[in-house]
Amino acid sequence: MLHDITKEESLSSQLQTIAKSDIMNDTVLDKSPNIYHSITAYLYAKDILNIENNDVLNAIRYHTTGxxxxxxxxxxxxxxxxxxxxxxxxxxxxxxxxxxxxxxxxxxxxxxxxxxxxxxxxxxxxxxxxxxxxxxxxxxxxx
Ligand SMILES: [Fe+2]
Structure with missing residues (x-):
């Protein structure tokens, strides 16, 4: 239910969300827009929904990359x-x-x-x- 929750947000908005987080935005991530939503969905689940279950959070975060x-x-x-x-x-x-x-x-x-x-x-x-x-x-x- 949550893995694509931020997928409809603009890429620039998602990049801003990533930039405000402690997740390193290296050149690989920066050039991988298909991955942005898995990071921002993870941040949404963790910071907005206050989900603390790391298994759920990791399933969201890594659903595009493994x-x-x-x-x-x-x-x-x-x-x-x-x-x-x-x-x-x-x-x-x-x-x-x-x-x-x-x-x-x-x-x-x-x-x-x-x-x-x-x-x-x-x-x-x-x-x-x-x-x-x-x-x-x-x-x-x-x-
Ligand atoms: Fe996805």
Missing amino acids: RKNMSMLEKIIFTADTVSYDRTYNDAKRLRELSFNDIDGCMHIITRFIISDLINKAAVIDINTIDCYNNVLPLKGLK
């Missing part, structure tokens, strides 16, 4: 964002089914796609996505 050593809640929110029933891309059904049987393998495919897509666009890659990719190994034989 990270290493994610909790099961974080993995579910990260994966659900890509395989939800409203997704209609070619592999959506296969990934949706895989997510129920091998969430790490599913996340490996998702992060592989994200990283490949960013490379093809000559875009920056958040280090958390690389860490996530390296941290979720597919089951033997998964492609």
Whole structure:
């Protein structure tokens, strides 16, 4: 319910929110507007809604990038964002089914796609996505 709560805010407004926080706005984040809303939604949940559950806060914060050593809640929110029933891309059904049987393998495919897509666009890659990719190994034989 909260992971995209700030997604409709303008990017400049979200950057201002990030700048006022203690989250470092490095060159990677600055050049990754698709990530802004996960940070600002995290800040909204923490500072406005006073949510103190770190698992919930981290699930919101890392739902776009992933990270290493994610909790099961974080993995579910990260994966659900890509395989939800409203997704209609070619592999959506296969990934949706895989997510129920091998969430790490599913996340490996998702992060592989994200990283490949960013490379093809000559875009920056958040280090958390690389860490996530390296941290979720597919089951033997998964492609
Ligand atoms: Fe999102």
